[in-house]
Amino acid sequence: MSEALSLALVGPHFRERGSSMSLVERLRSGQAEALQAFIEETQQRAYGLAFSILQDPHQCQDALQDAYLTVLEKIHQLRDEASLRSWFSQILVNRCRQQMRLPAWEEMPERVEPPRCLAEKLDVQAALAQLTPIERTILTLREVMELSYQEIAQVLGIPLGTVRSRLANARARLLQKLSQDGRAAR
Amino acid sequence: MSCPDFELLSAYADQEVSLEERRALEAHLPDCSKCRNQLSQLGLVGKLVCPPLPAEIQINPRPRTRPGWWERLRQLADSPVVHLVTTQRQRRSRFGAAQMAKIAGLFALPAMFMCISPDRSSLTAFLLFSALGLMLGLPLRQFGEEVALLASLQRGRCLEEIVGTGTSAQGLLDGLALQGLLQIGRAALAVWPVLLLGTLGLPLQWQVTAWQLELLWLPGLFGLFLSGYYFAQFLQVWPGGGLQRILVTLLVLSPSVLLLTGLPGAFAAALAIGILARRLAISGLNNPVRPRAVALHKRNPLVRSFSQNPIARREMSRLAGQVGGDWRRLMAWRASMMVLPLAWVLHATAAPYYSWPDVFAIGTVQFCALFFVRSAMRTLPAVVREREQQSWEILLQTRLSLRSFVHGWLQVCLYTVFSEGLLAILALTGYLLALIPSDNWSVAGPALLLLPAASLLGAYVGLAISAASRNARQASQSLMLWSLSGLAGWLTVLGLVRGAISRPASSWGLLAVYSLIPIGLVLAARARWQLRLLPCIDPDEGQQLLPGARYNPILLCLDLASLAGLFYSLKTWEQLREVAEVSAATGSSLLIAAALGWWLLVRMPVASLCEAALGGRINLLMGGILGMLLGESLQMAWKLCPMEIAGFSAETTPVALQFGALVLGIVLGAVAAGKLPISEIRVPILVARLRWTALTLLTGVAASLWVWSLKLPQQPTSSPPPARRGYAQQLSQLYALLPHPELNPSALLVLDEQLPQLGAPQAQDDDHGAGARRYIDLLSMVAKQQARRENWPRTLNTLRWCLMCQAVSPGYLSDGRYFKQEFPIFEDLRECLNRAPLDPAQARGLIGQLMDLHSLQNELRGIYAEYLDPFQALGYAPGLPKWYLERERAALSLAKARADQLIAEGKIRYLTEHGNEELLSDVRYCELTKRQLHNPGLSSMVQSAAREGTWREGLALLVAIKLYRLEHASQWPDNLGQVQSYLPRPVHCYTRADDQFTYRPGFLADGEHSQNLFTEEQIK
Secondary structure (H helix, E strand, O other): OOHHHHHHHHOOOHHHHOOOOOHHHHHHOOOHHHHHHHHHHHHHHHHHHHHHHHOOHHHHHHHHHHHHHHHHHHHHHOOOHHHHHHHHHHHHHHHHHHHHOOOOHHHOOOOOOOOOOHHHOOHHHHHHHOOOHHHHHHHHHHHOOOOOHHHHHHHHOOOHHHHHHHHHHHHHHHHHHHHHHOOOOO | OOOOOHHHHHHHHOOOOOHHHHHHHHHHHHHOHHHHHHHHHHHHHHHHHOOOOOOOOOOOOOOOOOOOHHHHHHHHHOOHHHHHHHHHHHHHOOOOHHHHHHHHHHHHHHHHHHHHOOOOHHHHHHHHHHHHHHHHHHHHHHHHHHHHHHHHHHHOOOHHHHHHOOOOHHHHHHHHHHHHHHHHHHHHHHHHHHHHHHHHOOOHHHHHHHHHHHHHHHHHHHHHHHHHHHHHHHHHHOOOOHHHHHHHHHHHHHHHHHHOOOHHHHHHHHHHHHHHHHHHHHHHHHOOOOOOOOOHHHHOHHHHOOOOOHHHHHHHHHHHHHHOOOHHHHHHHHHHHHHHHHHHHHHHOOOOHHHOOOHHHHHHHHHHHHHHHHHHHHHOHHHHHHHHOOOHHHHHHOOOOHHHHHHHHHHHHHHHHHHHHHHHHHHHHHHHHHHOOHHHHHHHHHHHHHHHHHHHHHHHHHHHHHHOOOOHHHHHHHHHHHHHHHHHHHHHHHHHHHHHHOOOOHHHHHHHHHHHHHHHHHHHHHHHHHHOOHHHOOHHHOOOOOOOOOOOOOHHHHHHHHHHHHHHHHHHHHHHHHHHOOOHHHHHHHHHHHHHHHHHHHHHHHHHHHHHHOOOOOOHHHHHHHHHHHHHHHHHHHHHOOOOOOOOOOOHHHHHHHHHHHHHHHHHHHHHHOOOOHHHOOHHHHHHHHHHHHHHHHHHHHHHHHHHHOOOOOOOOOOOOOOOOOHHHHHHHHHHHOOOHHHOHHHHHHHHHOOOOOOOOOOOOOOOOOOHHHHHHHHHHHHHHHHHOOOHHHHHHHHHHHHHHHHHOOOEOOOOOEOOOOOOOHHHHHHHHHHOOOOHHHHHHHHHHHOOOHHHHHHHHHHHHHHOHHHHHHOOOOOOOHHHHHHHHHHHHHHHHHHHHHHHOOOHHHHHHHOOOHHHOOOOOOHHHHHHHOOHHHHHHHHHHHHHHHHHHHHHHHHHHHHHHHHOOOOOOOOHHHHHOOOOOOOOOOEOOOOOEEEEOOEEEOOOOEEEOOOHHHHO
């Protein structure tokens, strides 16, 4: 029996009597604690993604604030609840691009300033910073946000083959850097 | 299997490989330690990538507060883009107070001149096309800036910068729209009152529609601006994909479909276009597409194939850059922009063409003016811009010939104007085909050729003004002044032509159109001639190519006074016409001549003196005019103190004084014009300089002679002029000049004025005019108007004209059929006779008109010819024997002879009572004839003719009784015999069969029929 049919048969109390409302539904109903729960659940990964593009913690904070606000305002536009993560990733990536005032990935500067915070001056981050922005973003979307290749292609608006090759390239370069430092060997 | 590449391993680690790849890899991995090592390292990457969340970062989003509409509007008005545009505009000072005044003057002047005309259809057409032109022109002009700004921002890659700085795309577009709306509002508010005031001058029956249209005009303009603006912006950011192409096509076509629902549909279409285009433009700005790098001149195929002329190529590239997109986008946008104004004008001209005879002529003239100004604006920067960029000298030193320079600019101008005006031409042609009757195409069609001519002339004038100006501002001011003075000059010439030939309405619109041709040719020839001097012109030296292009602020008071004077004369115009009975054509000519005279004799000398006092120079023409004034003063002085000077006689002295002063003035003017020392004056120099003066003087003399020949207003003479023979032809001519005047009450006024006082009527006047019947109809309308104003003597006069026209009306249509129209004027005449004070001479004339049997005989002959002649001539029953048909014909002839006899004896009553039977009482006739004679149509026609005869006799008797009372101290006659002497023949309609007459005061009775011819008050 489809969900629509069961809804029609059982009536509107189905949801209330049944399992508790999903996160998306609670977000749609405008509950503040739902947004807080969503933030707590995703902020670590979201920061990783934002940092992979912006490479600056303060700018990351602004982008995250705006992205979560956009989620709250536009949650009704989300059709498929299962794709919440990729939808949020897209919002965040767009926001970061907007913040960098860059219309296209090709125009992103190759060299970014090294991280200023001492705590981030780890060799991993240094190695990451030497990747191109698109490679860094693809790597973060895959490893941190755990999106499929198809979803990454959608979020960034690039072909599937490009995602696969760029991701492999990023991993190879990262491993190479780390093995030079001897970290991978440990 | 050899080791797979790293990409495949990476995808395998993410489980993003195909089934075959997976199988191959899983078969390979157990045997290859290197690949297993790499795979395990890939698993480490995920743990390394994610940076820790710094402790100082707190994410706590607060819902944004939504500003109210006023706050949003303020934010829009305060956006950086708006400030940018405002600064640009302030530099150019467009639509400042002075410009607004000029625009208002540009429209007020022609409207004022057209108010003079008694036929207001030209004013209507002018207002209509002005509104249309503004509706098209103002937004198109305004869009240019906003769209060009966005295009330049986009080209300079600053657009994304602005969008990124917190100004949303929506705010950017809406801010620019708001700014444009404010600008356009200022311009529209300068013109709208003029349009509204002009509406007051329209005939009453058009005013309601006109008010509706005028009130709809302002929202229409704003709606058009907004929808066109957003559409243009959308086309700027349009990426040009397939889906969007379809959308654009739908957008362009949708108004045409909605147009079928009329004006509301078109407004709805404009609204829909605006909203949709706005959304698309915002989304286009948010998701920009990188413009492809295409050479500018290659963007437009028309430009590519246009010319090898370097100037044309440069300017077209500049133009293509301004437009931002390709020419198809531009055309699509302009096509959609035409829709709302077209809907508006179609709604306005829903009335049939014949009620707006001048609409096409005025429309053509106004479009000509539009083309002229647009072309001139296009070529205006030609030399000025080079001067401002200090490249003019460099350009002159290149191998580019001057001819190529001028031709290049002409090409650019014509391309621009016709890409813009193509739709205007199409619209005009469509109007021509749809609304104008085909027999008028031959005269109206060639008028369309004036549009390219006006454009060419505008291009030349623009080039000339550009060459003679120091900077762009001065050039645009000069153009404005030249356009205004050209318009005023054209109107003056037109007024003179119109006055001279005294032909109002239908023909003058066309004349207006064609009078433009010689003016245009002369101006273009002069401009061409001047352009040869192009490199030699140095505006800093004061060598003006076109003199008088400066306007001195001191003259403002003078011009205001002149306008006030003109308005005052307009106000007194109606009174003047009432009192002096001048014809409309003569009056308007006088007014224009007076304005011209005032201009020449007062305004120009004073202006020159002002300029001279300010350090300017008195030019050649001024010398002549001042000389004339001096001559007049000398003459007046000579009249006060007459003496013989240097051997001239008393007759010739004034002429000599005048002539001498004139020559002196001209020579002084010539000297002053060129700063020529007196000692260096030589005959060839003077001749060369006097050439234009001589032409001007000749024109002046011709104009003054013409003014002299005009009939000056006079009081009507006490004795009425005698009726003219052949007046019917004049009536039909008059009628031809007044097409469909029932739609135009002012035309009736013209008719009223042209109606002379009627003297002794000449009923046997010939008539070949086809318009007489129509004219009678008009006359009866005039009479009704006069009766409403209780102007009984004039009503009586008009009714007598009616009677006379009726007497000579042939009663035949052009195809030979008989046509009799009932004219219900007798009741009016009786009413009028009871009220009007009767003049004995007029009363005798009226009796003669009423008792005239000629018209009745004519009418009866006409009726019989219509009903019986076909039988007589053709033989209506081919199978009948010849002797029988001859009997029939004889019977018909006898019937007609009998009718003539009855009428000749004045026994009209017999016709009235018994119809046709009486006619044949003593005629032997056969069955066929009898049947035809009892034809109900024939009977009713005969009876109606007889009734008219009865009315005539009764009214004649009434006039005779009034005449009797006039001459016998208001005594009533005792019997009919006493009044019989006033009548040309005995009255039979009020005698009984035994020829006895029954009469008592107030009633004329014939026993069975009695008619109350007097009012109850008069009986008492």
